[in-house]
Amino acid sequence: MPTFVILREWKELFANRSVLITNLAAPFVILIMALITTVFAQNGKMEFVLTLMKLTNPLLNMAGDDGQIAIARFYFLLFLIVPAMIPLTFATTSIITEKMTGTLESVLVTPISTKEFLLGKILAFALPSVALTWVIQLIFLGFIFASFDNASTHFSIVFILAMILLVPFVSIISLSLSVVVSSKVDNVAAAQQFGALLVLPIIGLAISQVIFLSMMSNPLIYLGLVTGCAVLALITFQISVKLFDREHIISKWK
Amino acid sequence: MEHVIEIKDLKKSFGDKKVLNGISLSIGKGRIFGLLGPNGSGKTTTMRILSCLIEPTSGDITILGRQISTHKEEIRKKIGCVTESPGVYDKLSLLDNLEFFAACYQIPKAKRASRIEYLLRQFDLWDRRNDPAGRLSKGMKQKLSIICAILHDPEILFLDEVTANLDPVSIRKLKDLIREWAASGKTIIFCSHILTEVDELCHEFAIIKGEVIRLTTPQQFREEWTTYNVILDVGSDVQKSEQIIREAKEVEAYKRSENQFHLRVTDPETANPQLIKKLVAADVTVKYITPLSVSLEDSYLSLLDQEKEAI
Numbered sequence: 001m002p003t004f005v006i007l008r009e010w011k012e013l014f015a016n017r018s019v020l021i022t023n024l025a026a027p028f029v030i031l032i033m034a035l036i037t038t039v040f041a042q043n044g045k046m047e048f049v050l051t052l053m054k055l056t057n058p059l060l061n062m063a064g065d066d067g068q069i070a071i072a073r074f075y076f077l078l079f080l081i082v083p084a085m086i087p088l089t090f091a092t093t094s095i096i097t098e099k100m101t102g103t104l105e106s107v108l109v110t111p112i113s114t115k116e117f118l119l120g121k122i123l124a125f126a127l128p129s130v131a132l133t134w135v136i137q138l139i140f141l142g143f144i145f146a147s148f149d150n151a152s153t154h155f156s157i158v159f160i161l162a163m164i165l166l167v168p169f170v171s172i173i174s175l176s177l178s179v180v181v182s183s184k185v186d187n188v189a190a191a192q193q194f195g196a197l198l199v200l201p202i203i204g205l206a207i208s209q210v211i212f213l214s215m216m217s218n219p220l221i222y223l224g225l226v227t228g229c230a231v232l233a234l235i236t237f238q239i240s241v242k243l244f245d246r247e248h249i250i251s252k253w254k
Numbered sequence: 255m256e257h258v259i260e261i262k263d264l265k266k267s268f269g270d271k272k273v274l275n276g277i278s279l280s281i282g283k284g285r286i287f288g289l290l291g292p293n294g295s296g297k298t299t300t301m302r303i304l305s306c307l308i309e310p311t312s313g314d315i316t317i318l319g320r321q322i323s324t325h326k327e328e329i330r331k332k333i334g335c336v337t338e339s340p341g342v343y344d345k346l347s348l349l350d351n352l353e354f355f356a357a358c359y360q361i362p363k364a365k366r367a368s369r370i371e372y373l374l375r376q377f378d379l380w381d382r383r384n385d386p387a388g389r390l391s392k393g394m395k396q397k398l399s400i401i402c403a404i405l406h407d408p409e410i411l412f413l414d415e416v417t418a419n420l421d422p423v424s425i426r427k428l429k430d431l432i433r434e435w436a437a438s439g440k441t442i443i444f445c446s447h448i449l450t451e452v453d454e455l456c457h458e459f460a461i462i463k464g465e466v467i468r469l470t471t472p473q474q475f476r477e478e479w480t481t482y483n484v485i486l487d488v489g490s491d492v493q494k495s496e497q498i499i500r501e502a503k504e505v506e507a508y509k510r511s512e513n514q515f516h517l518r519v520t521d522p523e524t525a526n527p528q529l530i531k532k533l534v535a536a537d538v539t540v541k542y543i544t545p546l547s548v549s550l551e552d553s554y555l556s557l558l559d560q561e562k563e564a565i
């Protein structure tokens with residue numbers, strides 16, 4: 001375990017407090033949004049907010065009788081954006097800045113292997129985002145179970161476990177892909193634009209909770225999803241190591 | 255002499271662009287070896303290949319008896335590399351930077367603190383140890399990157415334009431250290447545009463331009479490019495002097511300009527007194543006679559001019 005790489009990344013993160021705080025605040029904004037929307041949907045108060053939401057997202061109209069719980073599930077899944085997006089911003093910036101400042105060359109000349117170096121980087125950004133996502137997931141779950149009598153019907157143990165287990169895998173997939181992209185492009189903006197594409201499958205999955213609510217209650221779907229993501233995380237990490245083209249990075253980037 | 259670096263027919267292309275067209279070199283243990291060449295000649299590419307950063311297109315390279323193609327990790331443990339720009343983490347303190355690189359070089363934890371303190375003191379950076387590297391001057395950062403590269407006490411050290419940001423006192427100190435390292439058996443590959451540094455430090459050097467166009471020592475190179483090594487001023491006795499110079503067997507070649515003669519003599523120490531004797535005997539007033547010094551830079555530029563003409 002390349003703990004020294006993780007510690008170094010964390011020290012750099014903490015030294016860059018303004019960027020850190022901005023990025024760490026984003027998940028709580030999503031949480032607050034989720035809580036407010038669900039509260040409005042639950043109490044039937046402030047209908048105009050719900051109407052407005054349904055206008056901006058017509059899919060919410062299709063939720064049927066279990067509208068409130070579908071919205072809750074939608075947001076619960078939407079939390080997966082946090083482990084996908086937050087570390088991606090840090091990782092792409094970190095890799096590209098390392099090349100620009102010449103530190104990558106100084107590191108790659110040492111005996112550290114590409115696998116060790118990338119694993120350290122990926123874990124350094126994955127661990128805090130995973131912890132943060134689990135915190136907001138638990139807060140939201142606490143709220144759902146305290147507010148909805150039928151919460152356990154739609155938030156089954158399998159569904160909750162699946163969502164919790166998906167967090168680290170989504171994070172690793174996102175970070176591994178960001179490594180691949182960062183080693184191919186030569187600026188932070190290009191890497192992050194490509195990274196934004198990663199959010200689409202997550203949004204698709206969240207929307208599917210609304211459209212196919214009854215079908216999405218099948219535990220096998222979640223078992224398959226978690227297993228698939230675990231395998232994909234492993235594969236994308238191996239690919240990121242293979243495609244981390246030292247020569248391209250060192251010779252072509254200026 | 256034991257060779258720690260052996261390069262045979264090294265070639266490197268980036269896409270269609272050929273950068274190295276077959277470099278062959280042997281570098282001995284404990285030597286300070288200079289790598290010279292104009293911009294884009296392949297110096298940095300050669301350094302990067304030797305420091306296992308990039309792959310050669312073809313050719314055999316052996317470092318410390320191990321093939322570079324199959325023993326990269328082992329080789330990396332025994333080499334250090336200081337690149338043109340100081341590759342240190344600006345946000346981290348000097349101690350954090352060095353702790354990190356010590357871990358990268360797998361230096362045992364028990365030895366790290368003492369080694370780091372020793373080197374920081376040696377490079378006069380101990381008092382700044384808790385400051386972020388970004389607050390250091392360019393020269394201090396360069397010192398820090400040198401410390402990062404020698405933390406693990408490497409057997410071979412690649413130095414690419416290391417003196418670029420240093421003040422004269424630090425340059426002097428670094429030169430002394432380089433000589434000390436070489437004396438203790440370490441091999442230094444020194445890449446620089448400052449030819450006086452190469453002249454002062456290097457035991458031998460190669461001028462490359464895609465391939466090795468000259469492999470020599472500073473002394474030999476200067477001699478090779480010295481057309482005239484003595485300057486003689488004879489006042490108004492030019493006609494008489496020219497006849498004596500033309501007939502003198504010590505003089506291999508000469509050029510006249512007004513009252514002065516530029517001479518190439520076999521050995522100035524013995525030739526000059528004999529020539530003076532002949533001139534004085536012929537009633538010529540010798541105003542002065544002095545060795546004409548040719549710098550490595552002059553010789554280097556002459557060679558590059560010749561290469562350009564050949565193209």
